Amino acid sequence: MPRQGVVMLLAVARALRPVARSVRTPVRPRSTVAEAESRFITGHPDCNVTPYIANLVGRDLHKKSAHPLGIIKDRIEAYFAGLETSYDVFDGEDPVVTTTQCFDDLNIPPEHPGRSKSDTYYLTDTELLRTHTSAHQSQHLRQGHEAFLCTGDVYRRDEIDASHFPAFHQMEGVRVFEKEEWESKGVEAVDLARDELRTPLEGLARHLFGDVEMRWVDAYFPFTEPSMELEIFFKGEWLEVLGCGVMEMQILEEAGLGDKRAWAFGLGLERLAMVLFDVPDIRLFWSDDKRFTKQFEAGMFKAGGVDMRKFKPYSKYPPCLKDVSFWLPKDAEDGSNLFSENNLCEVVRDAAGSLVEEVKLIDEFENKKKGLTSNCFRIVYRSMERSLTDDEINTIQEKVREDMVAKLGVELR
Numbered sequence: 001m002p003r004q005g006v007v008m009l010l011a012v013a014r015a016l017r018p019v020a021r022s023v024r025t026p027v028r029p030r031s032t033v034a035e036a037e038s039r040f041i042t043g044h045p046d047c048n049v050t051p052y053i054a055n056l057v058g059r060d061l062h063k064k065s066a067h068p069l070g071i072i073k074d075r076i077e078a079y080f081a082g083l084e085t086s087y088d089v090f091d092g093e094d095p096v097v098t099t100t101q102c103f104d105d106l107n108i109p110p111e112h113p114g115r116s117k118s119d120t121y122y123l124t125d126t127e128l129l130r131t132h133t134s135a136h137q138s139q140h141l142r143q144g145h146e147a148f149l150c151t152g153d154v155y156r157r158d159e160i161d162a163s164h165f166p167a168f169h170q171m172e173g174v175r176v177f178e179k180e181e182w183e184s185k186g187v188e189a190v191d192l193a194r195d196e197l198r199t200p201l202e203g204l205a206r207h208l209f210g211d212v213e214m215r216w217v218d219a220y221f222p223f224t225e226p227s228m229e230l231e232i233f234f235k236g237e238w239l240e241v242l243g244c245g246v247m248e249m250q251i252l253e254e255a256g257l258g259d260k261r262a263w264a265f266g267l268g269l270e271r272l273a274m275v276l277f278d279v280p281d282i283r284l285f286w287s288d289d290k291r292f293t294k295q296f297e298a299g300m301f302k303a304g305g306v307d308m309r310k311f312k313p314y315s316k317y318p319p320c321l322k323d324v325s326f327w328l329p330k331d332a333e334d335g336s337n338l339f340s341e342n343n344l345c346e347v348v349r350d351a352a353g354s355l356v357e358e359v360k361l362i363d364e365f366e367n368k369k370k371g372l373t374s375n376c377f378r379i380v381y382r383s384m385e386r387s388l389t390d391d392e393i394n395t396i397q398e399k400v401r402e403d404m405v406a407k408l409g410v411e412l413r
């Protein structure tokens with residue numbers, strides 16, 4: 001499923017967890033946490049959080065003022081601080097939320113693919129690693145915040161390539177309007193909220209990208225109506241900056257604000273940081289390598305990246321490519337199948353951690369006689385920090401192949 005921006009999960013809190021309990025597991029992506037020690041690996045039959053994922057939680061990259069994600073976040077917060085409305089700022093909510101917060105409160109239907117275990121990391125049947133920061137909208141509204149920003153790490157179980165990583169960062173913004181505001185202007189509530197979101201969000205895009213061409217594109221999110229995306233023309237292409245819209249009344253009603261109207265937006269920090277700082281691979285944000293971290297300083301940002309120091313790539317270590325061909329398992333009676341590309345990616349992530357750069361389908365064919373489909377995937381291994389040895393990659397690849405048979409039911413060819 002397309003990632004940031006596109007329809008995704010949502011939600012707001014009903015069963016409020018203690019706020020601002022940021023989890024500080026002292027971990028690095030390459031180390032592993034003992035399963036028993038992790039509160040994310042619960043032993044519940046629906047738990048699909050792996051040690052690798054558990055170890056990503058709590059790094060708080062968005063709170064580091066000299067990290068590209070922190071630099072962009074600070075820049076956005078500074079922009080909102082300069083507006084007339086005062087926005088409350090949150091960045092420390094627990095990434096573990098309930099299905100109510102992440103989906104139900106946000107009007108996300110039961111059959112939405114974002115709820116599935118192949119897209120989302122569950123701790124139990126009702127608790128998960130948030131898939132978007134919209135999961136905190138309702139709780140902040142209920143707590144009485146009528147204009148706020150909320151940033152955090154979010155988790156999605158999806159494909160592996162240079163712009164996808166199972167953990168990334170989003171910022172959410174919400175602004176509520178009172179009846180007097182639309183009545184005094186003589187307009188409908190929904191029109192007021194829609195009109196009022198344009199100016200601050202276009203201003204935000206200029207604050208980040210400078211004087212660029214922009215356009216509004218209709219979109220769909222289950223929690224807003226109307227919904228739209230703001231795109232800018234940057235470096236020769238249209239780039240989506242954020243998704244937004246007028247919040248569905250149901251969300252406000254359930255938060256006890258049924259007589260008001262609101263707009264909301266959500267944006268992905270990695271995407272913006274990658275284009276503004278020329279960072280070529282999303283995994284770099286998680287690197288502790290000084291050659292990466294030393295290139296950034298708090299407050300270094302300049303609009304549009306004009307006259308701003310960009311990331312200078314250091315020499316890349318060579319990749320190591322491994323292909324794996326296999327017959328897909330047949331569908332179960334209910335039409336389900338153990339194999340999916342996301343499930344394969346999880347198996348690879350589990351074995352390789354951040355040493356995997358890309359997993360891509362390179363060949364597919366059907367053997368009509370056998371009634372079977374064959375796939376060939378190429379797995380690209382590469383470290384951001386060192387040269388890999390044949391031995392270590394062979395060991396990882398062997399584990400991947402074994403897990404593909406044991407967990408995904410494929411027949412290796």
Ligand code: DAH
Pocket residue numbers: 003004005006007008009010131132133134172173221224243244245263264265266267
């Ligand atoms: N939660 C959406 C996503 O992850 C982004 C989003 C879109 C947030 C529209 C919003 C919104 O608050 O109004 O893709």
